Amino acid sequence: MSIEQRSGFLKEPGVLETLRRALREDIGPGDVTTRALVSPKRMAGALLVTRQACIVAGGPVAAEVFRLVDPHAEIEIQIPDGSPAKAGDTLLTIRGQAAALLMAERTALNFMQRMTGIATMTARFVEAVRPHPVLILDTRKTTPTLRRFEKYAVRCGGGANHRMGLYDMALLKDNHRFLWQEEGRGGLADAVHAIRRRFPGLPVEVEVESLEEYLSVLPARPEWILLDNMDLETMRACARQKPAGVRLEASGGVTLERAPAIAATGVDAISIGALTHSAPAADLSLEVMA
DSSP, rough: HHHHHHHGGGGGHHHHHHHHHHHHHHHHHHHHHHHSSSSSSSSEEOOOEEEOEEEEOOOHHHHHHHHHTTTTTTEEEOOOOOOETTTTTTEEEEEEHHHHHHHHHHHHHHHHHHHHHHHHEEEHHHHHTTTSEEEEEEEEEOTOOOOOHHHHHHHHHTTTTOOOOSSSEEEOOEEEEEEHHHTOOOOHHHHHHHHHHHHHTOEEEESSSSSSHHHHHHHGGGSSEEEEEEOOOHHHHHHOOOOOOEEEESSSSOTTTTHHHHTTTOOEEEEHHHHHTTTEEEEEEEEOOO
């Protein structure tokens, strides 16, 4: 991930407001413990460290949280997003108002622990499918209001983003298929044509559950076909009959152990909801110094 991509994340829509909202949620009318015990004139330094091996994500986010509480804080990112770190490494150094460090600590750690955990899990899947040219994709199974943060973390781990929401790609899933066919408006290929008439220029993906459904949609040439919960042999059969211009995404029941075999079937991508809904938070801590 380039420096431009890392620094540009903070400029994405809604990111800074989410950070401000998180601080308001935690600090409320004031940090009573810090007010009682710490002089507002006291200055201090701090190290944000990892207690485990990980792939770092969220350094600029944590830094911005500290700056929002203390605009004059001096912060240096020691290990950039997308880079590996080992247990005991310092990820950020901060110096500023001691009270501000304490008020920002939990919010900064919450964001960075979550994002680093996602990046670390993603990197494991990316490594597992080497040397196959397969993308590891995220899904929309994200924490409400934190999707941009979690999808950014997937990119830090070497994965790629699927659609951001319901607006930037058409994905015809089982419930759409049920309602379409209940109305007697045709098969899957007809549904693809209907989407393209209404939203020309948007990529279209169709979820299929069998080889028969797969073959039925090929004449419409959707940009993507999602192979949902298929066994390995069926995925291989689909890949053998894949026409030019159509890419295949495998999804459903993907584990770290099963990912290499799925990648070897010839699919172009593997989507994994667990990247964002089940990644354990990384073990990070803030150590305040004089």
